Amino acid sequence: MKDRYLDFVNKPFGASVARSIGLPRPEVLRRHAKGQSEFGGIAAIGAGPSPTLFEPLMTLLGSIGMTSVAHESALDWLQVAARHGAMSGRFEPRAPDAPPNDRVQALIFDATGITDSTQLHGLFGFFHDAIRSVAKSGRIIVLGLPPQSCASPRTWTAQRALEGLTRSLGKEARGGISSNLVQVEPGGDMQGALRFLLSPRSAYVSGQVVRIDATPASPPADWNQPLAGKRALVTGAARGIGAAIAQVLAERGAHVIGLDVPEAQDALDQTMLALEDTWPSQGAHTALVADIAATDAPATISETLAALGGIDIVVHNAGITRDKTIAKMTEAAWDSVIDVNLGAQERIDEALLNGDVLHMGGRIIGVSSISGIAGNFGQANYATSKAGVIGRVQGMAKPLAARGITINAVAPGFIETHMTAKMPLALREAGRRMNSMSQGGLPVDVAEAIAWLASPASSGITGNVLRVCGQSLIGA
């Protein structure tokens, strides 16, 4: 579905109309494009007392070709830079009444040393000085600690407070700028998370909290192909978000086994052939036709994948809706939605895990929904199933850790698909605009988040539910 309003207000005439009558002016988000470099520009660095992540942050910025400037809150950064042989200048704050300029691509604040609410002050100084210097589609990232890993209630409190700040900044920033909080357990590897959040691949991810455990992560041999050598099962791969997931996983180097129901076989075949056309060097991908709700599906899928040599990544994308209020819903509509969206995932994972078809160090990624977080009118069945997907992620993270397998979910907000194209106009427009980006996301935005969670660099990320929603206003 085309967002005509987005196109309109990004042309001179439309922009001037919107400006004159006070309409929202969503920014055309910068997304990844083939052949374009993902990184670049300047990161402005700020810090609270005793920041702990300057070393890995410096290494990271160097490896992705970003330069840096240090805010007065982070002057130690200059010494770290010197030691790394990197150039770093000082960030010059501008008068509050000077017009905004676009000189930095990212604001990164290391808050990991904050142990007390009185130390939150440094965040004010940095963001007050710097927020108007961020380029369009720029990034705000606050690095903190997972509160539940903090022994002192005062530290827990101050670290939890960061969430209120980053979410507020996400709502204040304009021009496609995202704001996210990354909670790094001491010893955790944040490289994969920061690469994702700093790149255009995270265009529609804002207002989120990512938690990174201390589990060691192995960087991929090639950051452009982090999934090289991996086999990935994607359910519901024929069309829409599933097809986008298949495309991005293939682009990132994975061999994709796309699964869909018999009725969608033609579309599935086309999707899988298109992958081969776009990235011919990887050879053929695999189309797998099955109804995941069928009794024998777990065994069949498991055997087929075992015959291929097992798999590394499972993406449970297949899902259905049968919307009605509970009073008018049929029993079949309840049962089929719960079974396809939740029960089938449970049965398939059990078969893959019992048979060791999903390799050690594997990845399971579920697709939840804002409805699963907040509930939704007319979607009692769907919301129940998608809340269950969150439960799976939270309940299975620990048992799976022994095998080095992570489990996470993405929860899409308003994504432009054939489904949303069929919504009544007013409802569609409300859904599109009620988020900090004032626009719907694209299927590729969901796919990029999944590809990141599937990466070898994401070993420390498990039990997370990541919303891909442009910081939707709607929540629980």
Add this chain to the structure above:
Amino acid sequence: MKDRYLDFVNKPFGASVARSIGLPRPEVLRRHAKGQSEFGGIAAIGAGPSPTLFEPLMTLLGSIGMTSVAHESALDWLQVAARHGAMSGRFEPRAPDAPPNDRVQALIFDATGITDSTQLHGLFGFFHDAIRSVAKSGRIIVLGLPPQSCASPRTWTAQRALEGLTRSLGKEARGGISSNLVQVEPGGDMQGALRFLLSPRSAYVSGQVVRIDATPASPPADWNQPLAGKRALVTGAARGIGAAIAQVLAERGAHVIGLDVPEAQDALDQTMLALEDTWPSQGAHTALVADIAATDAPATISETLAALGGIDIVVHNAGITRDKTIAKMTEAAWDSVIDVNLGAQERIDEALLNGDVLHMGGRIIGVSSISGIAGNFGQANYATSKAGVIGRVQGMAKPLAARGITINAVAPGFIETHMTAKMPLALREAGRRMNSMSQGGLPVDVAEAIAWLASPASSGITGNVLRVCGQSLIGA
């Protein structure tokens, strides 16, 4: 502030206008009124397999004078009723096309025995049959387990799924009907929670999850005066929500020590005198004038309260706003909001705890905000402080448990106060209507939730953040 629209659509002419042009018709919520009985009517009971809470539920309904009918999913209820010598009939589902009737006051579903997503089916049957039989201002309550207490991932998943259902039902129910999920750890005492949620005192609490630990709770000697013999400190008590808290705590039997700044002394004195006028049997309450942000405040407050014999309940209600976008915010606006809303709470609690001024079995209740959960445009300071309040509750629950002290927070949504009365019309109307009750809450709604958390019956409730928001659409 008067909600004129609410009045309008609840008169015959307004109702017919609203109906004819499709405007929302918020229900005048049933709230507690002096001399009116809180409970009554019929509860329809449903259950999944192996329900565990029939016995305490039957005892509770008997003690509050509610009768019951059993849905076909819960026929064992009839035997339990017979054993208790209670009358219980069968719930008769009506044809889907029959007009709604109002025969039951509450729907209660015992889902504690659900161990697998396939067993969620029973919830559909019950709510499909029964939702249109709930009276206005009625109640939907699902009883489940805290997912994190479930050993099996399948059970965790199914229990977590309940949240999607109850939140959806809250959005579908009309006429002031609330829907909440109560997660009872095995051995946990749900009596206090159910009394609150079934009574008109929880009018504006919907779409929430309450977690009850296995900690034994002692029922108060008199359920009408559960706070009898308790001393309660309420900060910011002169006006608005703070004054409402003082009133409800006094009505529930507590001796209130109302605290406010010197500038508000007259209002504070009047508020405290009004308590005495309304409930003369309890004698005088205490006005305490102090600026909580002052360096010596914790010591002064602590000494004053120690001289009274210590206290049982602390309500951190005092708070300020200094709204501006972060780019335009002054340093003083940041510092004062963080310090008053968060730092002062930390310092005062430390003084009260270090001096054992807050008794064993005490209660700490913070006031957070939807802004603290979701962030807010122009409130980076306020949202940070209110997110910190959530961190305090989560971080201190465990250390305080050794003393039998609980710590919880309420997070008000749109509440009709002098503050919201000053909002621009369009923003105010949006805030009022963007929740499942299509109206703002009243200060008394926040106060009632606090009084419940302060009760001796709430020993098993700690580390919870309860939104009092009519199930606001806004969230994180």
